[in-house]
Amino acid sequence: MDPRDRLIFPLDVPNKDEAKRFIELLKDTVGLFKVGLELFMAEGPQFLQFMADEAGVEYFLDLKFHDIPATVLGAYAKIMKGARLATVHVDQGLRHLKANIEGLKNGVKILGITVLTHLGPEDLEAMGFAPEYARDPSRLVLLRAKLAKEAGCDGVVCAGSEARAVKEHFGPDFLVVCPAIRPAWATVPGDDQRRITTPTEAIQAGADYIVVGRPIRLAANPREAAARVVEEIRRALESR
Ligand code: C5P
Numbered sequence: 001m002d003p004r005d006r007l008i009f010p011l012d013v014p015n016k017d018e019a020k021r022f023i024e025l026l027k028d029t030v031g032l033f034k035v036g037l038e039l040f041m042a043e044g045p046q047f048l049q050f051m052a053d054e055a056g057v058e059y060f061l062d063l064k065f066h067d068i069p070a071t072v073l074g075a076y077a078k079i080m081k082g083a084r085l086a087t088v089h090v091d092q093g094l095r096h097l098k099a100n101i102e103g104l105k106n107g108v109k110i111l112g113i114t115v116l117t118h119l120g121p122e123d124l125e126a127m128g129f130a131p132e133y134a135r136d137p138s139r140l141v142l143l144r145a146k147l148a149k150e151a152g153c154d155g156v157v158c159a160g161s162e163a164r165a166v167k168e169h170f171g172p173d174f175l176v177v178c179p180a181i182r183p184a185w186a187t188v189p190g191d192d193q194r195r196i197t198t199p200t201e202a203i204q205a206g207a208d209y210i211v212v213g214r215p216i217r218l219a220a221n222p223r224e225a226a227a228r229v230v231e232e233i234r235r236a237l238e239s240r
Contacts, residue, residue, distance in 0.1 A: 003234040005031035006203070007226065008060055008177070010213040012036055016043050016050065022222070023055050029226040032084065034060040034211060045079045052082035060085040064113060066092060069099040076104055083108045085177070087157060090114055090144040097151030105152075109175065112148030114141040114158045117180035120194035137195065138162045145170055159195035160202025160210070167206035178202040179211035183229060186215035199229050203236035 009030040011019045019039055026033075039047060040063060051059045061083035065072045072088065080086060086104065088097060090112040097112065104110055115124070115137050124134035133140040141162045146169070148156050155175025158166060163176045180193040181202055191214075202210050212229050219225035 001208075002031070003237060004029065004230045006207075006209050006233050007230055008032045008034050008209050008211045009216060009226065010034040010036055010062070010179075010211055011039050012213055012217070013039060014042055015039075016047060019043075019047070020055070022217070023057060025223055026216070026226055027055075027057055029223055029230060030216075032060050032209070033057055034062050036062045037064065048079055048082060058084045061108075062087050064089060069096045072096070073100050073103050076100075080104060080106060080108055085109050085111055087111050087113050088153070090148050090153075090156070094147050094151055097147065097153065101152040109154040110152075111175065111177055112144065112151070112153040112156045114144040114148070114156050114162075117159050117195045118192045123194075138165055142166065142169060145174075149174060155208070160197030160205055160207055161195060163202060163205035163207045172206075175208050176206060177209045177211065178207040179213075181210045181212045181215070181229075183212075183215055183232065185228070186219070186225075188214045188218065199232040200236040203233050204240045206240070 007030045009026055011022060011033050013019050023033060051057060064087055065075055066089050086108050088110060101110055121135050124137060141158045142165055145156045145166050149170050156166060157177045159180055160178040163178055166176050180196045181199055182196045183198055199210055216222050216225045
């Protein structure tokens with residue numbers, strides 16, 4: 001895999017025009033674009049048609065639906081065609097995942113969201129998680145990665161600091177996608193991410209893909225920022 005292919009850029013923008021601008025600007029520098037709730041709610045499923053037919057770029061459909069199995073399956077079934085990767089929440093439970101995964105796959109690789117990266121130990125404790133999990137979120141991530149694997153997911157989304165343990169427990173072919181990536185040179189005003197790592201740390205720990213949004217989107221020159229991340233990925237791969 002080319003280092004560039006490991007970089008996912010989230011199209012966290014308010015409308016199609018902005019999305020098109022970033023696709024044009026970055027399509028030669030990043031490997032995959034991610035469509036999330038903000039853009040999907042603004043532009044609807046037609047936007048996915050645009051991605052597949054007009055923009056001619058592959059995408060990761062990250063809608064993070066959270067509901068009973070029948071509802072999630074019904075919603076995704078209508079829009080999944082054309083996506084390369086898509087997400088489900090592992091905390092919907094094993095029964096839910098098992099019921100959905102096979103139906104969803106249809107050429108799409110399914111990733112289980114383990115523990116969102118904006119959550120830290122105090123958040124997890126306040127949400128009622130037992131101290132042994134709240135104080136060490138990587139334990140919760142491993143527990144959820146196990147459920148994801150058992151249910152037939154192709155991989156998981158977790159923090160870079162958790163990537164090594166996931167790869168060690170579940171093998172090299174179980175995909176690990178890491179958001180909350182902050183290059184040393186980036187500053188993100190009012191950052192909501194908690195369990196952050198640099199591109200180098202995540203890739204060296206075994207991440208297959210990294211998701212880098214604001215450090216690129218808010219940079220004075222987003223293309224140059226993306227190229228810098230790709231270069232960091234290349235160097236990290238050489239030393240892993
Ligand atoms: O780099 P930045 O923080 O801007 O990236 C934000 C993106 O990462 C959002 O699209 C968000 O949905 C995604 N994300 C994710 N899984 C997490 C945390 C964030 O896919 N656990």
